[in-house]
Amino acid sequence: xxxxxxxxxxxxxxxxxxxxxxxxxxxxxxxxxxxxxxxxxxxxxxxxxxxxxxxxxxxxxxxxxxxxxxxxxxxxxxxxxxxxxxxxxxxxxxxxxxxxxxxxxxxxxxxxxxxxxxxxxxxxxxxxxxxxxxxxxxxxxxxxxxxxxxxxxxxxxxxxxxxxxxxxxxxxxxxxxxxxxxxxxxxxxxxxxxxxxxxxxxxxxxxxxxxxxxxxxxxxxxxxxxxxxxxxxxxxxxxxxxxxxxxxxxxxxxxxxxxxxxxxxxxxxxxxxxxxxxxxxxxxxxxxxxxxxxxxxxxxxxxxxxxxxxxxxxxxxxxxxxxxxxxxxxxxxxxxxxxxxxxxxxxxxxxxxxxxxxxxxxx
Numbered sequence: 001x002x003x004x005x006x007x008x009x010x011x012x013x014x015x016x017x018x019x020x021x022x023x024x025x026x027x028x029x030x031x032x033x034x035x036x037x038x039x040x041x042x043x044x045x046x047x048x049x050x051x052x053x054x055x056x057x058x059x060x061x062x063x064x065x066x067x068x069x070x071x072x073x074x075x076x077x078x079x080x081x082x083x084x085x086x087x088x089x090x091x092x093x094x095x096x097x098x099x100x101x102x103x104x105x106x107x108x109x110x111x112x113x114x115x116x117x118x119x120x121x122x123x124x125x126x127x128x129x130x131x132x133x134x135x136x137x138x139x140x141x142x143x144x145x146x147x148x149x150x151x152x153x154x155x156x157x158x159x160x161x162x163x164x165x166x167x168x169x170x171x172x173x174x175x176x177x178x179x180x181x182x183x184x185x186x187x188x189x190x191x192x193x194x195x196x197x198x199x200x201x202x203x204x205x206x207x208x209x210x211x212x213x214x215x216x217x218x219x220x221x222x223x224x225x226x227x228x229x230x231x232x233x234x235x236x237x238x239x240x241x242x243x244x245x246x247x248x249x250x251x252x253x254x255x256x257x258x259x260x261x262x263x264x265x266x267x268x269x270x271x272x273x274x275x276x277x278x279x280x281x282x283x284x285x286x287x288x289x290x291x292x293x294x295x296x297x298x299x300x301x302x303x304x305x306x307x308x309x310x311x312x313x314x315x316x317x318x319x320x321x322x323x324x325x326x327x328x329x330x331x332x333x334x335x336x337x338x339x340x341x342x343x344x345x346x347x348x349x350x351x352x353x354x355x356x357x358x359x360x361x362x363x
Contacts, residue, residue: 003050004044004048004049004318005129005131005132006049006052007051007054007055007125007126007133007134007135008066009134009138009145010138011061012227013077013302014163014310015135015137016070016303017078017306019051019083020079022051023081024080036308037193037312041316041357044319049311049315051088052088052131055091055120055125056091056093057093057099058072058114059116062090063090065089067086074111077274092120093120093149094119095114096148097142097145099114100233106229110270122149122156126158132317132321133158133160134152134158135314136162137163139227139236140230140237140239141231146162147166147168154178154181157181160185160186160187161186161310161313161314161317163306164188165244166188167243169186169188178326179327181326183326184320184325184326186313186333187328187337188338190310190313190337190338191247191306191309191337191338193307193308195278196276196298197244200247200280202346207284208251211287212286212292213286215260215283216260217248218261218279219244219262219263219264220262220278221276221277221279222267223268223275224272224275225272229268231265232268243339245261246338247339247343248261248263280297309335310336313332316357319356319357330342330352331356332353335352
């Protein structure tokens with residue numbers, strides 16, 4: 001199989017987990033694999049993914065080999081695999097709105113330190129590296145930066161996997177741009193393999209399917225990585241809250257009144273580092289209108305939890321490139337993203353992805 005040449009925007013905790021995973025599973029046999037939804041996608045294994053280009057704005061990462069940059073502060077996720085020298089230097093990207101002003105108040109090992117240098121020619125670097133696609137990991141609230149990298153992919157002629165809650169694949173205007181350019185796009189806002197939102201979605205669908213009337217619910221999340229620190233700025237949370245809330249609401253026949261649903265990051269707890277804790281409450285009525293309440297606590301290491309979804313999105317986008325499919329990819333977006341162009345239930349999305357991989361479904 002041809003290599004899948006991957007560019008990365010934002011060499012943070014999620015990028016670190018993804019790149020560690022590529023090494024961790026490189027020689028894994030199917031019977032020994034733990035943690036992957038697909039070991040093989042139409043012949044593409046994790047060993048076929050090759051990082052060829054990376055962009056960041058932090059002075060501790062720019063100019064370093066990717067294998068070093070993924071372990072540089074403020075990254076704080078778990079280290080589960082050594083990564084050899086990759087021969088790929090992290091290039092300076094545009095800062096734009098990638099750094100929230102309030103983060104300057106915190107210790108440098110917890111926040112970003114933008115490098116004082118001119119950004120590189122991102123489109124030129126994508127073309128020179130031969131990247132098939134770019135995966136977007138810029139911080140939540142970086143609307144300008146996410147759109148910049150989306151446009152850069154259009155200009156460079158490479159695919160785009162949007163893991164952030166800036167609505168690209170799910171916005172018709174952007175979807176048409178990618179379709180017109182003959183380029184596939186997957187998005188928006190990466191799901192965890194088993195995280196707060198997918199658990200909330202599945203339980204909401206269960207309530208709905210079993211005839212339980214869901215009256216009110218909340219999902220409160222705390223963590224100690226730069227993502228949670230960044231999200232202390234409420235003005236950066238608008239699209240994130242929309243993405244997470246609509247993801248759950250989509251599983252109901254009749255959406256809840258906004259006063260009866262609250263979903264979103266709740267607080268930054270430094271000592272948690274990359275550990276995310278979710279507190280979930282669901283209150284409803286069952287047979288005879290008798291009250292029912294569900295309380296759940298979920299604790300996960302946040303960044304590796306999205307790695308399996310990202311790797312499936314990457315390989316399914318490569319299939320689209322191979323098959324000459326352009327525009328938003330509906331099945332894999334619904335399977336791996338919180339705010340896809342079309343919301344399917346998770347069980348439906350899984351079936352549609354299998355059909356897509358087998359060539360029975362175009363998107």
